[in-house]
Amino acid sequence: MITKLNKNTVVLADQAVFSGGSFLITILLARLLTPLDFGIYSSITLFNFGVISILNSLVIQPLQVSLGKVTDKQSYLGFTFLIQLSALAIILLSSYLLLNSNIPYLKQLKTTIYPASLLFIGFVLHDYFRKVFLAKAEVNKAFIIDFTATLAQVGLLTFCYITKINSFSYILYLLGIAYLPAILFSLLLFQFGRNSFSGYSSLIGLQFHQAKWLVLTTITQWWASNLFIVTSGVYLGVKALGAFRLVQSLFGILNLILQTFENYVLPEASRRYVESSENAREYLKGITKKSSLLFGLVLTLLFIFSEQVIQLAGGKSFVSYAYIVKGMCILYVFIFIGYPIRLSIRMLVLNKLFFVGYVISFILSLLSFDYLLKNWGINGAIVGLTISQIITLSYWQLVLIKKDFVLWK
Secondary structure, three states: OOOHHHHHHHHHHHHHHHHHHHHHHHHHHHHHOOHHHHHHHHHHHHHHHHHHHHHHHHHHHHHHHHOOOOOOHHHHHHHHHHHHHHHHHHHHHHHHHHHOOOOHHHHHHHOOHHHHHHHHHHHHHHHHHHHHHHHOOOHHHHHHHHHHHHHHHHHHHHHHHHHOOOOHHHHHHHHHHOOHHHHHHHHHHOOOOOOOHHHHHHHHHHHHHHHHHHHHHHHHHHHHHHHHHHHHHHHHOHHHHHHHHHHHHHOHHHHHHHHHHHHHHHHHHHHHHHHOHHHHHHHHHHHHHHHHHHHHHHHHHHHHOHHHHHHHHHOHHHHHHHHHHHHHHHHHHHHHHHHHHHHHHHHOOOHHHHHHHHHHHHHHHHHHHHHHHHHHOHHHHHHHHHHHHHHHHHHHHHHHHHOOOOOOO
């Protein structure tokens, strides 16, 4: 039996492997690929994360809250896996049809459709299994599959770097294939148990009662968070988009803390909230205070050594974008401050109000992105993201005050 201390250690180690691996993969790709190919890879990555966000709102986020409440957990897990596979098939078919259309912007992606699809399948299935294992508090299993996938991807890309293999399609194929051992291992570890299709009607109601708002929230959230990033590629060119994505990857170590909040702290806080709202409140406050030390230290180092960091990551051609690193440091201060507020809204299952917060953010972004990008460039994108973050968090804080659930008094 894993002790609580050891379990927390494994969770942090898992996030270190996952976020650190993503960081190394992005750095290796920035070194391997041409700026144009890296920009295309950034577009593919944006798409993958957008789809993952929607699938998480449809499957994982309701599961994180509901898993502790259902009686037949194995049947519920089998039900969510079926939803995941069905959605994956629909998205692949839709993407194939879209890429074979006559949309000019998508023509350059058409040649990568098959390797990108393989990468997408591996990415989606791996994400599902790791988050289910974390929701079940089976952190050892999550660590094993994350370590396996990360080791395979970093190893294959290192081989390409040493042997000077830089074919974009070939590299995408390798990244997709690298997920296969982790997925096969997940299938062996995943306890499907028996499935009672007759009981799916009640599970559908349970799942989609939460998901209906979460899906709308995720779509709005994705555009609110990525509108400036996507349009920066249109307004400022593919290289600017690649630089923006490269800088985002530098903050992978910070996502270690944020993903721990999302995948482990939320289910734990939800379990404590069933016992006592005060218990959940104190738990969130304690975790936030402890995490702030590491988070603040990393932000400080990134801000001070921004030029050295971005040169180490992408080479001399990216040094002129060091100011993006400083701007992202400021943005992440507000993201971290607001994360406990975000989790509290999720824990209280205020999904409609969660959605409203992102609608406000999206509308603000939609009204301001043209002016900010045309006049301030990438700095305008960062300013817009920061303002949107502040306004959204302020709205959610007012909601929590009305619900008499205030973290900081």
